[in-house]
Amino acid sequence: MLEIGKFTSLVRAEMRLVYAYFFRRKSLVVMYLAWPYISTAFMLVFGYSVGSPKFFAERVGVEAPLFLVVGSYLLFSIMAIVDDIMWRPIFDENSGVLPYVLSSPTSVVLHYVSIPIPRFTLSVALGAAALLPVSIVYKGFEGLLVSLAVIALSILSAAVFIPLATALGLGLYVTGGENWRAISFLRPLLLVLIGVYYPRWLMSLPLYILSSLLPPAHCVEVVQRVLVGMVEVQLVTVPLVLATALGILYSPGMLRVSAMWELKKLREGVKV
Amino acid sequence: MVLGDAVVAEKLVKRFVTKKRTGLLRSYSEVVEALRGVSLNVGAGEVVGLLGPNGAGKTTTIKILSTLLLPDSGYASIYGYDVVREASEVRKLIGIMLTVEKGFYGRLTGRENLVYFGSLYGMERRELERRVDHLLDLVGLKELGGADRLYEEYSLGMKARLALARALLKDPPVLLLDEPTLGLDPPSARKIRSLVREMASKEGKSVLYTSHNMFEVELVCDRVILINKGVIVAEGTPERLKSMLPDVRAIEVYSKQPPGSLAEEVAKLGLEVREQNQVQEGLYVLKILARRPDEVVGDIMKIAVSRGIDIVRMKVEEPTLEDVFIYFTERGVRDREVH
Ligand SMILES: Nc1ncnc2c1ncn2[C@@H]1O[C@H](COP(=O)(O)OP(=O)(O)OP(=O)(O)O)[C@@H](O)[C@H]1O
Ligand SMILES: [Mg+2]
Numbered sequence: 001m002l003e004i005g006k007f008t009s010l011v012r013a014e015m016r017l018v019y020a021y022f023f024r025r026k027s028l029v030v031m032y033l034a035w036p037y038i039s040t041a042f043m044l045v046f047g048y049s050v051g052s053p054k055f056f057a058e059r060v061g062v063e064a065p066l067f068l069v070v071g072s073y074l075l076f077s078i079m080a081i082v083d084d085i086m087w088r089p090i091f092d093e094n095s096g097v098l099p100y101v102l103s104s105p106t107s108v109v110l111h112y113v114s115i116p117i118p119r120f121t122l123s124v125a126l127g128a129a130a131l132l133p134v135s136i137v138y139k140g141f142e143g144l145l146v147s148l149a150v151i152a153l154s155i156l157s158a159a160v161f162i163p164l165a166t167a168l169g170l171g172l173y174v175t176g177g178e179n180w181r182a183i184s185f186l187r188p189l190l191l192v193l194i195g196v197y198y199p200r201w202l203m204s205l206p207l208y209i210l211s212s213l214l215p216p217a218h219c220v221e222v223v224q225r226v227l228v229g230m231v232e233v234q235l236v237t238v239p240l241v242l243a244t245a246l247g248i249l250y251s252p253g254m255l256r257v258s259a260m261w262e263l264k265k266l267r268e269g270v271k272v
Numbered sequence: 273m274v275l276g277d278a279v280v281a282e283k284l285v286k287r288f289v290t291k292k293r294t295g296l297l298r299s300y301s302e303v304v305e306a307l308r309g310v311s312l313n314v315g316a317g318e319v320v321g322l323l324g325p326n327g328a329g330k331t332t333t334i335k336i337l338s339t340l341l342l343p344d345s346g347y348a349s350i351y352g353y354d355v356v357r358e359a360s361e362v363r364k365l366i367g368i369m370l371t372v373e374k375g376f377y378g379r380l381t382g383r384e385n386l387v388y389f390g391s392l393y394g395m396e397r398r399e400l401e402r403r404v405d406h407l408l409d410l411v412g413l414k415e416l417g418g419a420d421r422l423y424e425e426y427s428l429g430m431k432a433r434l435a436l437a438r439a440l441l442k443d444p445p446v447l448l449l450d451e452p453t454l455g456l457d458p459p460s461a462r463k464i465r466s467l468v469r470e471m472a473s474k475e476g477k478s479v480l481y482t483s484h485n486m487f488e489v490e491l492v493c494d495r496v497i498l499i500n501k502g503v504i505v506a507e508g509t510p511e512r513l514k515s516m517l518p519d520v521r522a523i524e525v526y527s528k529q530p531p532g533s534l535a536e537e538v539a540k541l542g543l544e545v546r547e548q549n550q551v552q553e554g555l556y557v558l559k560i561l562a563r564r565p566d567e568v569v570g571d572i573m574k575i576a577v578s579r580g581i582d583i584v585r586m587k588v589e590e591p592t593l594e595d596v597f598i599y600f601t602e603r604g605v606r607d608r609e610v611h
Binding site for chain 2: 006009010012013016017020021024025095096097099100101102103104105106111265266267268269270272
């Protein structure tokens with residue numbers, strides 16, 4: 001009980017922090033709202049120049065703009081997690097905050113689990129504002145239901161992704177020093193593997209297996225099946241159970257890597 | 273309950289492995305011995321200054337005591353709790369300030385920053401807000417109009433005050449402050465110093481205060497520990513440290529006429545003469561070093577009269593903590609050169 005109370009107050013503190021950074025910079029708010037559309041427009045322009053939208057619809061089984069807007073939204077929400085978790089240690093270290101964070105009684109793991117929540121919540125809310133109009137335009141009332149399902153699934157994706165993202169992010173710092181470039185390498189890789197723009201059922205086998213290891217990939221697959229209209233109970237529940245199971249499976253890894261990261265910091269001396 | 277020393281360090285050793293870069297790709301490892309067996313203690317309610325030149329190991333010591341750096345060997349504790357094995361207990365007892373110029377989120381106000389760190393410290397919301405408000409007042413940030421301004425707009429003095437406020441958030445019995453007045457203007461420095469003194473005398477907090485400013489250490493600290501190149505070279509009250517200096521004093525003689533002939537005669541008495549003919553405010557200054565100033569002042573007067581030199585005033589210089597500092601740190605260098 002004590003832990004839960006601590007955690008909620010931690011999340012509240014993180015929200016105040018992240019929202020201060022967010023709302024005190026107007027351009028960021030605009031970007032959040034416009035992003036799914038900008039990236040969709042970009043991809044459509046690019047897509048029409050190489051192939052026809054009909055071909056896309058035939059092959060994937062859903063209208064390109066809807067597929068892309070939903071995909072961009074999912075990506076945006078999931079990447080919010082990855083970015084927050086991976087950038088935060090660097091940001092805290094450079095702003096000299098890290099010693100005070102590490103010398104607080106709050107555990108590293110608890111802190112890192114709370115870190116992505118505010119921005120994720122925000123991107124869900126703002127993303128929904130971007131998502132609802134298109135899906136209603138394309139699918140009417142059904143579109144509303146689809147959007148709500150997508151939002152629910154994006155929340156699940158994010159939640160099950162936190163353990164792996166934390167383990168990967170802090171793990172990179174443990175093995176590769178302060179090599180933030182590793183992030184720019186890992187990011188596009190995750191982007192492809194999660195299968196947001198490139199449905200998993202179209203992937204080659206090795207890629208498919210690799211992407212199966214990422215919890216959000218399964219949620220994304222469900223979203224895409226919902227869009228395509230393949231909503232058999234089994235096809236939906238199996239991936240969701242799998243995603244949750246993976247999330248739990250990676251949790252001990254997250255605990256271990258966080259401890260290693262903290263130990264590494266204490267050996268070198270936390271930078272002030 | 274009988275409480276032991278607030279802070280104890282025994283034979284702390286810390287080596288850093290660094291890389292010397294000799295080219296774009298070429299480098300070799302080098303070991304820096306930051307601490308070579310540092311032992312110290314701070315009693316309950318005591319303000320102890322850890323004084324040393326750049327690179328002496330002050331920050332390293334503070335970091336180890338703050339549970340932010342693991343020593344290679346040795347032992348340190350805060351009120352009996354081991355800083356390595358019982359770090360979580362230690363963290364409840366200490367307030368730390370490691371720099372004045374950073375360590376907060378730029379886009380939060382001072383108040384928001386303190387609330388944020390208070391939440392990390394697990395403080396209850398209501399109590400936290402009250403405490404933050406009180407501290408903003410105490411450190412003078414309200415008065416300066418800084419409580420609700422963004423941290424990135426703060427002046428250095430305001431940043432230092434906020435950093436001290438954070439150290440006091442949990443009302444900890446022990447404060448570990450690393451150069452808390454570095455770069456501050458006199459009013460801000462004075463504010464920080466008076467708050468630290470107040471914390472010790474009124475609230476019984478124990479303070480370890482690093483600095484390389486003798487003047488301020490003398491003002492703030494009950495006791496001073498001199499550290500140089502990772503070794504403690506001297507320790508005691510400022511008065512005691514000064515009495516440890518070789519008892520040579522400088523006598524300054526201010527005269528209306530050039531004191532050349534006086535200098536010659538004084539030298540014949542076996543006294544060392546320095547800085548002849550330096551002119552100050554229209555007067556000539558002669559500096560004479562003597563072991564027992566009282567006994568030679570009369571002689572100097574007599575010689576001056578016989579040579580027709582009007583002495584306007586004479587001054588015997590008391591040693592400063594700076595002399596102590598220079599004496600001990602330079603002696604350290606000489607010792608090392610001998611090895
Ligand atoms: N992380 C590190 N890696 C390598 N060397 C280090 C590290 N931290 C400190 N040192 C070295 O250890 C020695 C002691 O440093 P420390 O920062 O404790 O000195 P200081 O007394 O605080 O000096 P200053 O007055 O400049 O702050 C220095 O030679 C420094 O270069
Ligand atoms: Mg230092």
